[in-house]
Amino acid sequence: MSATTTPVKKHNGPRESLFSRAGAMLVMAICTFYFLVPIWWLFVAATKDRADFTTSAPLWFADFNLIENIGNLAAYRDGVFFRWMLNSVLYAGAGAAIATLFATMMGYALAKYSFRGRETLFNVVLGGVLVPATALALPLFLVFSQVGATNTFWSVFLPSIVSPFGVYLARIYATSSVPDELVEAARIDGSGEVRTFFTVATRLMTPAMVTIFLFQFVTIWNNFFLPLIMLRDEKLFPVTLGLYIWNSQVSQIPEIRAYVIIGALLSIIPLIIAFLSLQRFWRSGLGTGAIK
Amino acid sequence: MTTDIATPATPKKAVTKKVRRATKATKNRGAVLFFIAPFSVLFLLFYILPILVAIYQSLLTVEREGTFGKPTEVFGGFVQYARVFQDDAFWASILRVLTFGVVQVPIMLGLALLLALLLDSPLVRGKRFFRLAFFAPYAVPGVIAAVMWGFLYSPKLSPFTAITSEINFLGADLVLWAIANVVTWVFVGYNMIIIYSALLAIPSEIYEAARLDGASQARIAWSIKIPLITPAITLTAIFSIIGTLQLLAEPQVFKSFTSAVTSTFTPNLLIYSTASVPNVNLAAAFSVVLALFTFALSFTVLKFTQRKAD
Incomplete structure (x- = not known):
């Protein structure tokens, strides 16, 4: 995912060390995983038919049945x-x-x-x-x-x-x-x-x-x-x-x-x-x- | 309001201003009434009145003529409250949510504070993306979040079966903390945004000097930023404590995943199951005690943090 960069306003002052930058980005990456994986899982699960839901890898797509699933739900x-x-x-x-x-x-x-x-x-x-x-x-x-x-x-x-x-x-x-x-x-x-x-x-x-x-x-x-x-x-x-x-x-x-x-x-x-x-x-x- | 018109020391200007204000108020009585009436009436009907009715109901007790006679509600004084104080399940549920709060609230707010500080520091790129990513779970209603995590904890269907088949997150030992994780997941981003907004409001000149002196971001955060945003942190703490004591949706959903969550797991679950017995008088008494308890606790936190700030 490409992160949108906002212009950094507070750029006057000593540059931060590479170490603290890397540490900060690591925290951000772990938290992104924690907050987004459940939503990602839900999205992927919603695209699967019943058989794929229990058998295929939970975090990746099998046959894409989102539209059919919505249709079934509507019916x-x-x-x-x-x-x-x-x-x-x-x-x-x-x-x-x-x-x-x-x-x-x-x-x-x-x-x-x-x-x-x-x-x-x-x-x-x-x-x-x-x-x-x-x-x-x-x-x-x-x-x-x-x-x-x-x-x-x-x-x-x-x-x-x-x-x-x-x-x-x-x-x-x-x-x-x-x-x-x-x-x-x-x-x-x-x-x-x-x-x-x-x-x-x-x-x-x-x-x-x-x-x-x-x-x-x-x-x-x-x-x-x-x-x-x-x-x-x-x-x-x-x-x-x-x-x-x-x-x-x-x-x-x-x-x-x-x-x-x-x-x-x-x-x-x-x-x-x-x-x-x-x-x-x-x-x-x-x-x-x-x-x- | 007392007017100091008689005091000679009062500057003339202030006097005229006060007088003008007073006349303005009378002149605009109609407008003021128009503005405040709709909210006030609804507030009275759907906030004040329910509280009064709950208090009234909690003072009643049901009496029957004989075993199968018609039940009648009679004034019972504090009979229901005596029952509340003898009800072990109620106090066990209070203790459970307090244990929950003591652990979950600091973790959640600590994480929210850390993320807000990182977003406010020059250490991180892609702030817009991270802000939205962390906030996204707030858009998931508690019920839905609990349903989702129920699947994620499942020993067979979870994407993390390597962990969930070994550790039973839905067992009696861990289910409270499994719920704590759901609540944390939903609310970190919300609290982060409140704290982050407070950080954005600090004029950057305040820590310009510290930066020029070579202070690290961690040092600036600890010595300058955190003291300045204490009011925002207090606000999030109070809302979190209230939320903890009122815990309902998540455990209610978890009831269908595990038998470890009973119908007396949290105070509100107990109130709901008592009301559906139906024993509304006892349920009303539970509600009143819980509300007072919540109010006392958030008030204490408010006073405690205010004293610390002085």
């Missing part, structure tokens, strides 16, 4: 897998979009307006950052069962549009990147507060918004406990829950193993695409969160 039980993928895209895509909008609005208000109870509000939200999603799964189940709404789309969707971490990030970012003068200028020009937010502030806060969106997207996509505890109806499953159920049936239904593997590969592709295409944004956004 298996009326393509329920693709329904799960669609569900995940809906839960994660729409959920993260709404979560980003609300968190950005909240963070912007906390950064740019002074109102009574502002700090208390922010501290409560910060406390929310320390409450992990898994810890809330059972309590959420109790709430939804009170109103008889478990096993519905909303029981998984609604809780995932709240992102306290997003508010935290948005507040920090708004404080440092939306100048008061600009908001004031818009005000003098006769722009309403809400309009100023949507036309001026959101443009300046784009890196933070992309970061919030991506991390909320991953959080929802990876969420497992909440759907596990909420959903009984297979048609509502996100892809993680569906594959988990299939994986636990492998010992009874051996042919399902091939579907688990091809499904696992397909389920990670959307996230990899999202991260690769948006990395310019999320790295700068994450930096802001980490410094403070």
Whole structure:
């Protein structure tokens, strides 16, 4: 694999010894192997038919059957897998979009307006950052069962549009990147507060918004406990829950193993695409969160 | 908020600013409400309310009239909590995840820090590629990662059968560390990116002088960079501790690979199996205790690192 070289900026100073360069590259090579081999294995395994999977070398291709395997997966039980993928895209895509909008609005208000109870509000939200999603799964189940709404789309969707971490990030970012003068200028020009937010502030806060969106997207996509505890109806499953159920049936239904593997590969592709295409944004956004 | 308008020492400018701010706040009340209402309502409904309901449920207990009578929930005070504290399986699971965390979190963060420092040093070429390669596993959901590694640990199907046919990674002795490896694999890159972003934010003039004095990269990393990025490391440590105590997806998947992972392996597995009995009141009490425990631990880490930094 050809490594893309980035221009080395910090080149003034003594040159590093060959020994430490070699040592550093060795560490990088070993880690690359560790991090990429499982994904490589998954990709190779997904291209094999059932016989080759058990007999051929696990890390290299036999007959290339990727397309057939995807076809079989699509045919298996009326393509329920693709329904799960669609569900995940809906839960994660729409959920993260709404979560980003609300968190950005909240963070912007906390950064740019002074109102009574502002700090208390922010501290409560910060406390929310320390409450992990898994810890809330059972309590959420109790709430939804009170109103008889478990096993519905909303029981998984609604809780995932709240992102306290997003508010935290948005507040920090708004404080440092939306100048008061600009908001004031818009005000003098006769722009309403809400309009100023949507036309001026959101443009300046784009890196933070992309970061919030991506991390909320991953959080929802990876969420497992909440759907596990909420959903009984297979048609509502996100892809993680569906594959988990299939994986636990492998010992009874051996042919399902091939579907688990091809499904696992397909389920990670959307996230990899999202991260690769948006990395310019999320790295700068994450930096802001980490410094403070 | 107290206004110091009466204090003569206050500069005039500050006073006018404060007054203007106060009026601005009142004027924009509608806008502020518009901005904060959606998040606040949802936060209330899906964060605060569930916690309150869980606490409430944990204080109830089920009573039956006779053996087969209709069960009714009655207020039971701390009955469930007494059960929690006598539940050996619960404390064994807490101890298990703590053991896990004491070993796994330092290894994971140590590796993340090392890789971030190497990426930030002039020693390495091809940074873009390595950054993406190390981060890629973060795109793999915990469930999927566990499924993949389940195959990689398998004595027959693994690409590394030379090792896996000799060592049983899925046996009772090693399965905890097999899971630790899965978690490490997924999260090193994520933590590395957080630390790396903090490193990028350090202006390079800060260590220019050290470089001109001939300090090695290792020395610069140890004496200048690491102290400056302590907040980022603390952040990753807290999120990792929380993650450890909440461990669920990976062991849940491993249950279908090995009988060494029981339904009380981690606190959340225990909560899930208790809730599906169903004994929601006890499960709620477990949840509350686990949440408090998690909160106390991350708070302690925060305070400890803050004191060390002073």
